Amino acid sequence: MSSGTTPWVLEADGIQLQLGQRRILSNVYIRVQTGQVVGLMGRNGSGKSMLLQTIFGARPVPDASVRVNGAYTVPAYQRPGLLNYLPQAPLFPDTMTVVEAAQLLRVDAYAALASFPDLQAQLPQRIGELSGGTSRLVQVLLLLHADTRFSLFDEPFSGVMPVHIETLSEAIQKVKTRKGLLITDHRFTELLPLCDVVYILHNGRLEALTDPVQGLRDRGYLVN
Numbered sequence: 239m240s241s242g243t244t245p246w247v248l249e250a251d252g253i254q255l256q257l258g259q260r261r262i263l264s265n266v267y268i269r270v271q272t273g274q275v276v277g278l279m280g281r282n283g284s285g286k287s288m289l290l291q292t293i294f295g296a297r298p299v300p301d302a303s304v305r306v307n308g309a310y311t312v313p314a315y316q317r318p319g320l321l322n323y324l325p326q327a328p329l330f331p332d333t334m335t336v337v338e339a340a341q342l343l344r345v346d347a348y349a350a351l352a353s354f355p356d357l358q359a360q361l362p363q364r365i366g367e368l369s370g371g372t373s374r375l376v377q378v379l380l381l382l383h384a385d386t387r388f389s390l391f392d393e394p395f396s397g398v399m400p401v402h403i404e405t406l407s408e409a410i411q412k413v414k415t416r417k418g419l420l421i422t423d424h425r426f427t428e429l430l431p432l433c434d435v436v437y438i439l440h441n442g443r444l445e446a447l448t449d450p451v452q453g454l455r456d457r458g459y460l461v462n
């Protein structure tokens with residue numbers, strides 16, 4: 239896939255979400271473009287997953303505007319080749335093999351796992367037979383290499399061992415030359431160096447941090 243010279247821009251605007259008495263998202267605006275990794279930070283329960291689900295289109299909310307290159311695109315998942323989404327929960331059935339999952343996404347599994355030779359040996363295995371961290375890593379790699387303009391990842395590093403996070407981060411850096419990535423993860427120290435833009439979600443409001451490290455320190459997300 240080639241994104242050409244003009245970047246693609248994915249924007250979500252006016253996102254409001256109320257669950258019971260609680261306002262989860264208040265008039266949220268977020269922007270991701272191809273060539274960027276955008277980090278979404280926030281405390282447990284701040285609404286990060288809800289926001290990703292809303293952008294993807296899995297959670298309809300009133301008055302939400304999701305636009306691609308300025309054109310209204312709701313639900314975004316219906317537009318072929320636009321975006322994919324890794325939820326916190328497993329994406330594929332346990333009985334599916336890694337090869338079958340790759341075929342479903344039209345991904346060359348061998349190429350997608352090229353940075354992880356040990357994983358290539360597990361291609362014929364059922365996803366339910368992989369360890370938790372390996373399963374997570376495989377899912378992230380397959381979605382990362384799928385032919386979409388954008389990928390939305392909800393906790394891609396969850397359960398993945400540090401040395402693999404390092405290799406995965408290198409793969410993300412390579413892929414972002416043709417993709418826009420919106421990533422939320424609590425592994426701030428691993429995620430931050432990858433990010434071109436960092437947003438923080440707090441009390442329903444989304445704020446872009448001009449100095450992400452200092453901004454996260456000031457808010458008590460980073461100790462040092």
Ligand SMILES: Nc1ncnc2c1ncn2[C@@H]1O[C@H](COP(=O)(O)OP(=O)(O)OP(=O)(O)O)[C@@H](O)[C@H]1O
Pocket residue numbers: 257262280281282283284285286287288289
């Ligand atoms: N089905 C539901 N009904 C009511 N409230 C819900 C429901 N699902 C989630 N919530 C609440 O919505 C809020 C936002 O949840 P969300 O999963 O988006 O948070 P998050 O920022 O992704 O958290 P985490 O970092 O722990 O994954 C939480 O307070 C959660 O308790």
